[in-house]
Amino acid sequence: MAAGNAIRGTRVGSGPVRWAERGEQAPRSVVAYWCSNGHRTEPTFAAEITPPDTWDCPRCGQPAGRNEQAPPERPRAEPYKTHLAYVKERRTDADGEAILQEALARLRQRTGR
Numbered sequence: 001m002a003a004g005n006a007i008r009g010t011r012v013g014s015g016p017v018r019w020a021e022r023g024e025q026a027p028r029s030v031v032a033y034w035c036s037n038g039h040r041t042e043p044t045f046a047a048e049i050t051p052p053d054t055w056d057c058p059r060c061g062q063p064a065g066r067n068e069q070a071p072p073e074r075p076r077a078e079p080y081k082t083h084l085a086y087v088k089e090r091r092t093d094a095d096g097e098a099i100l101q102e103a104l105a106r107l108r109q110r111t112g113r
């Protein structure tokens with residue numbers, strides 16, 4: 001986990017240096033956020049913008065905060081989409097089961113005659 005963060009930090013951090021060398025871009029500030037899974041992300045903001053207190057982690061979708069020692073609590077419930085997908089999956093399975101049973105019943109009737 002630590003190695004991944006180091007690699008990510010190096011890559012993200014290299015951007016502002018290039019911009020500074022070119023001297024053509026508007027002033028920017030890089031703000032680090034940490035999520036409850038220990039991911040670090042460094043979105044870049046225009047210098048005149050006040051960075052938000054929280055940022056969605058691009059790696060896991062959890063809210064990330066600016067205090068590494070106290071990241072925001074992860075939401076207790078699973079995301080709605082995941083739950084819906086789960087329900088759909090179950091319903092599809094149930095439909096498939098019903099179709100299978102219907103087919104088997106027809107097959108048995110046919111062989112019974």
Ligand SMILES: [Zn+2]
Pocket residue numbers: 035036037038039057058059060061062
């Ligand atoms: Zn994360």
